[in-house]
Amino acid sequence: MASPGACSDMPDNHNTEATWAYHDATKHSYASVRAHQHFLDWANQPLPFKVYPTLEALSLPRQVRQTGVAALSAIAARIPAETNAVPDLQAVAELLYLSAGITKERTHPGGVIYFRAAACTGALYEVELYLVCGDLPGLDAGVYHFAPAEFALRRLRAGNYRPALTAATGGESAVAHAPLTVISTCTYWRNAWKYQARTYRHFGWDNGTLLANMLAVATALGIPARVVCGFVDAEVNRLLDVDPQREVAFSLVALGHMPALSPQSSLNFEPLRLETVPLSRREVDYPLMREMHAASALHSPEEVAEWRGGAPVIDLPPPAGATSQLQPLSDEEMPLDPIDQVILRRGSSRKFARAPISLAQLSTMLDRATRGVPADFLDPMGTQLNQLYLIVHDVTGLDPGAYVFHRDRGVLECLEPGSFRAEAGYLGLEQTLPADAAVDIFFLADLRPILQRFGNRGYRAVQLEAGILGGKLYLAVYAQHLGATGLTFYDDDVTRFFSPHAAGKSAIFLVAVGQSARGKS
Numbered sequence: 281m282a283s284p285g286a287c288s289d290m291p292d293n294h295n296t297e298a299t300w301a302y303h304d305a306t307k308h309s310y311a312s313v314r315a316h317q318h319f320l321d322w323a324n325q326p327l328p329f330k331v332y333p334t335l336e337a338l339s340l341p342r343q344v345r346q347t348g349v350a351a352l353s354a355i356a357a358r359i360p361a362e363t364n365a366v367p368d369l370q371a372v373a374e375l376l377y378l379s380a381g382i383t384k385e386r387t388h389p390g391g392v393i394y395f396r397a398a399a400c401t402g403a404l405y406e407v408e409l410y411l412v413c414g415d416l417p418g419l420d421a422g423v424y425h426f427a428p429a430e431f432a433l434r435r436l437r438a439g440n441y442r443p444a445l446t447a448a449t450g451g452e453s454a455v456a457h458a459p460l461t462v463i464s465t466c467t468y469w470r471n472a473w474k475y476q477a478r479t480y481r482h483f484g485w486d487n488g489t490l491l492a493n494m495l496a497v498a499t500a501l502g503i504p505a506r507v508v509c510g511f512v513d514a515e516v517n518r519l520l521d522v523d524p525q526r527e528v529a530f531s532l533v534a535l536g537h538m539p540a541l542s543p544q545s546s547l548n549f550e551p552l553r554l555e556t557v558p559l560s561r562r563e564v565d566y567p568l569m570r571e572m573h574a575a576s577a578l579h580s581p582e583e584v585a586e587w588r589g590g591a592p593v594i595d596l597p598p599p600a601g602a603t604s605q606l607q608p609l610s611d612e613e614m615p616l617d618p619i620d621q622v623i624l625r626r627g628s629s630r631k632f633a634r635a636p637i638s639l640a641q642l643s644t645m646l647d648r649a650t651r652g653v654p655a656d657f658l659d660p661m662g663t664q665l666n667q668l669y670l671i672v673h674d675v676t677g678l679d680p681g682a683y684v685f686h687r688d689r690g691v692l693e694c695l696e697p698g699s700f701r702a703e704a705g706y707l708g709l710e711q712t713l714p715a716d717a718a719v720d721i722f723f724l725a726d727l728r729p730i731l732q733r734f735g736n737r738g739y740r741a742v743q744l745e746a747g748i749l750g751g752k753l754y755l756a757v758y759a760q761h762l763g764a765t766g767l768t769f770y771d772d773d774v775t776r777f778f779s780p781h782a783a784g785k786s787a788i789f790l791v792a793v794g795q796s797a798r799g800k801s
């Protein structure tokens with residue numbers, strides 16, 4: 281079926297062979313990592329920041345206000361969509377700092393690593409943030425780039441481009457009403473330097489962890505937020521004036537609510553031809569990723585409007601094995617550490633102590649992280665594309681074994697009891713972290729109904745959702761003074777491990793949780 285608005289020479293979002301080709305070609309297996317050893321060219325390491333050397337930097341306020349809102353509430357709740365709210369410059373600064381700001385620096389023999397607020401594969405930070413806003417208190421209408429190194433904005437365009445963005449999203453209501461929309465772009469080479477063609481999956485993961493923080497901070501500030509994955513790619517890229525061979529718009533977050541301006545695609549915006557500092561002396565191209573991105577592009581506002589909403593219903597079969605009810609902490613027991621403090625102390629565990637966590641802690645993180653993501657591909661609210669499978673090693677009150685999480689029933693179904701530390705270490709790309717963790721939480725998805733409904737762009741959506749849920753889990757874990765890390769994995773071995781229950785599903789994401797070996801997080 282050709283999509284409305286698609287020209288015959290453009291890839292068709294509904295021809296999903298492109299996704300299967302990309303997904304299969306970028307699977308890790310025991311054999312593939314041995315056959316394709318990749319050595320890092322340190323002399324050609326990309327810059328971690330996009331730099332516009334000719335534009336003036338507008339400093340952002342550095343003082344982060346204490347929100348006082350508990351992280352475990354901020355990740356689980358959301359502000360009703362039509363709550364009037366216009367973020368001011370201070371709120372803009374907090375949203376940016378707590379999702380993509382530099383929160384730690386570590387010096388090593390090769391230089392300094394600037395760690396950022398959200399977890400990111402390889403600490404390579406391929407996600408850039410741009411703002412499209414009307415006049416906000418303290419910030420003039422315009423299109424801006426966020427520069428985390430200086431904690432500043434650079435204005436790319438002056439004026440109100442909200443109607444152009446509304447047009448590019450096919451009149452998406454949240455964008456139409458949003459005084460501010462943050463656009464995330466992903467830069468291929470910055471991550472592909474290390475991860476090669478698998479980087480396209482990382483776009484969703486790393487953008488997702490960042491958005492988990494942004495959504496939680498927005499909630500803490502009383503600002504409604506909605507993730508928007510449906511937009512005319514070429515229009516948004518053109519508005520930001522990014523070179524789509526190198527950097528592409530991946531997601532939008534509409535923030536706040538005010539009267540809508542009508543969509544206007546005819547707004548005049550010329551190419552900017554702004555100078556940017558090259559990331560490396562030379563870049564290596566991995567065409568597979570660009571092909572995957574092109575195959576999932578939407579080409580017209582009509583195609584976007586048809587694309588969004590109506591997520592497929594993907595139910596698990598009713599539990600057939602023994603089940604354990606989640607036992608989340610009570611309100612009195614719930615840690616109240618505020619979202620800003622939890623984000624600032626988060627950092628991926630580099631080693632886990634082989635020590636238990638409690639069923640109450642595990643239940644709390646599962647419950648709070650999976651209460652729904654406001655997104656244009658997850659309507660009705662509460663829909664979830666990924667399903668959670670667990671390997672429990674050391675959770676007090678729960679026998680070790682393989683489990684699947686029934687979110688609707690609030691139960692964990694045991695698929696196979698047993699001690700699987702060695703298997704978990706193997707599945708997590710033969711690393712010790714998943715073997716030493718208290719529990720490994722795998723995200724699997726049945727891509728067939730997702731691609732059937734959303735076409736190739738469903739692949740972006742499912743990876744992004746996994747990143748957001750993974751990011752929420754990180755926050756729920758650190759709110760409880762435990763440790764977590766994202767991990768990569770041997771794709772088909774993960775599916776095999778959880779089969780027959782998981783037969784036909786694809787491994788999408790993995791988070792290991794436990795007690796950090798270096799004491800309390």
Ligand SMILES: Cc1cc2nc3c(=O)[nH]c(=O)nc-3n(C[C@H](O)[C@H](O)[C@H](O)COP(=O)(O)O)c2cc1C
Nearest residue numbers: 395396398399400401402403485627628766767768
């Ligand atoms: C999706 C994802 C996958 C990751 N995979 C691994 C991994 O396989 N091994 C590892 O040691 N760390 C992994 N990490 C952790 C990153 O290396 C870490 O987030 C990054 O260095 C930034 O540090 P921070 O999380 O402490 O801020 C992963 C992180 C994410 C978000």
